[in-house]
Amino acid sequence: MQRVPVLKLGDVLIVSIQVDLEDQSVLALQEDLAEAVVAHGAKGVIIDITAVEIVDSFIGRMLATIASMCGMLDAQTVVVGMRPAVAITLVELGLSLNGVRTALNLEKGVALLDHLRSAAS
Amino acid sequence: MSDDRNMADDRNMADDQNMAIASSADVVGVRRLVRSVALEVGLSLVDQTKIVTAASELARNALVYAGGGDVRVETVRNGARRGLKLTVSDDGPGIPDIDQALSDGWTTGTGLGLGLGGSRRLVDEFDLASAPGKGTTVTVTKWAR
Ligand SMILES: Nc1ncnc2c1ncn2[C@@H]1O[C@H](COP(=O)(O)OP(=O)(O)OP(=O)(O)O)[C@@H](O)[C@H]1O
Ligand SMILES: [Mg+2]
Numbered sequence: 001m002q003r004v005p006v007l008k009l010g011d012v013l014i015v016s017i018q019v020d021l022e023d024q025s026v027l028a029l030q031e032d033l034a035e036a037v038v039a040h041g042a043k044g045v046i047i048d049i050t051a052v053e054i055v056d057s058f059i060g061r062m063l064a065t066i067a068s069m070c071g072m073l074d075a076q077t078v079v080v081g082m083r084p085a086v087a088i089t090l091v092e093l094g095l096s097l098n099g100v101r102t103a104l105n106l107e108k109g110v111a112l113l114d115h116l117r118s119a120a121s
Numbered sequence: 122m123s124d125d126r127n128m129a130d131d132r133n134m135a136d137d138q139n140m141a142i143a144s145s146a147d148v149v150g151v152r153r154l155v156r157s158v159a160l161e162v163g164l165s166l167v168d169q170t171k172i173v174t175a176a177s178e179l180a181r182n183a184l185v186y187a188g189g190g191d192v193r194v195e196t197v198r199n200g201a202r203r204g205l206k207l208t209v210s211d212d213g214p215g216i217p218d219i220d221q222a223l224s225d226g227w228t229t230g231t232g233l234g235l236g237l238g239g240s241r242r243l244v245d246e247f248d249l250a251s252a253p254g255k256g257t258t259v260t261v262t263k264w265a266r
Binding site for chain 1 (some may be wrong): 149153167169171173174177181225242243
């Protein structure tokens with residue numbers, strides 16, 4: 001099983017998925033993130049899927065779960081870097097990823113988090 | 122003569138690859154195998170992504186609901202068109218009501234109930250054979266455009 005590193009940048013956590021994760025690693029990432037959000041009092045989470053070649057129902061569910069879980073822990077989640085082929089496939093698969101915020105890249109993801117923060121305060 | 126036969130054997134091996142699914146690491150292996158064959162038969166990037174996603178769903182189903190199974194990946198040809206044919210089979214409990222299993226949102230597990238119906242939409246040809254106690258075999262084909 002591989003563990004995906006969770007990086008901390010100010011009060012934002014950044015996770016960049018670089019390998020094809022097996023299901024156990026996906027579940028471990030969910031748990032690691034929940035713990036890290038609480039441990040660091042993070043207000044934002046960015047999940048970078050630039051390198052992810054497919055998002056199937058399992059990984060899609062993880063993204064949705066992380067977003068709602070972090071919401072309950074008072075952190076906003078943004079998924080960045082989804083490949084066009086992945087987006088097309090997800091729609092056909094039937095996964096809408098409702099409630100998951102996305103941005104085209106890391107930079108835009110950070111900007112979106114800033115924006116959400118200032119809108120909330 | 123024996124050289125010729127070896128070449129033919131090699132070609133057969135390259136056209137037809139089998140893999141067992143016994144763990145979630147094998148599901149990753151299935152994705153990798155299907156990706157490499159999809160590339161080889163000339164599927165577009167979007168179509169590669171679709172068939173790999175379908176393969177991942179079907180392999181996971183075999184693992185989760187039947188405790189494991191087998192995958193066969195073949196290259197197929199229809200005139201000038203090439204394609205990838207994927208067969209995922211298991212000796213698990215089978216599916217009592219296939220129409221129900223194919224409908225979006227229906228699950229007996231903890232999933233979203235999208236794997237089967239979604240896979241069907243992602244491929245060009247889809248066949249599901251299953252009966253209680255007889256296991257399940259899903260065969261899908263994606264053709265290069
Ligand atoms: N190989 C199989 N053997 C036995 N039953 C199966 C098999 N594949 C699917 N099923 C049954 O069909 C249902 C629907 O499968 P499907 O893949 O569409 O959704 P899911 O696995 O429940 O959720 P998801 O794939 O979205 O995570 C399953 O819940 C299960 O009851
Ligand atoms: Mg499934």
